Amino acid sequence: DAGVIQSPRHEVTEMGQEVTLRCKPISGHNSLFWYRQTMMRGLELLIYFNNNVPIDDSGMPEDRFSAKMPNASFSTLKIQPSEPRDSAVYFCASSPQFGGGEKLFFGSGTQLSVL
């Protein structure tokens, strides 16, 4: 299995631009998570989908952030408009079980830099 696939690996953009991060979960996994990692705040959960439905979006910072999961094999995290404080590594993770539990598999992350 190819694992969780994220694209792009690196994204550099200017403040105010729209940014779209993409994730392909492991086939057969019905839970998908988006995390953000920063030096200041560590690793924090942004949103959790189960069977393509958002279950927990309490970690989404503000309305500039949105996430979708149109089908079981694809999810996007969009930031519009982007701001320098959004600079971080964004991880996608998937799991074959509800809530993730001990079966959480991470992608390699997208390094986002907003100038």
Added chain:
Amino acid sequence: AQSVTQLDSQVPVFEEAPVELRCNYSSSVSVYLFWYVQYPNQGLQLLLKYLSGSTLVKGINGFEAEFNKSQTSFHLRKPSVHISDTAEYFCAVSGSGGYNKLIFGAGTRLAVHP
């Protein structure tokens, strides 16, 4: 709600020396505990987990951790480290059962020197 405190942000150690990375948690309910490792430019990988049963759990790469309920700790240990163990280590906690968000500690950077 749960929280995790990793007491050391950085731990330098010489190769073949023992190491302990400290983790304390707080929770009002039963918990699951985890250690993840993150190598440079990679995602997190599960190192080991405590769900129930024996309080001493063994993971990959020779690491082990001990769940101590009275001290609310889950410290990670390795008797002899290698250069390749240089990485960031995260302790995490979740409630047991159902949907329980995984809460991560701030991480400990382990630097193994020759």
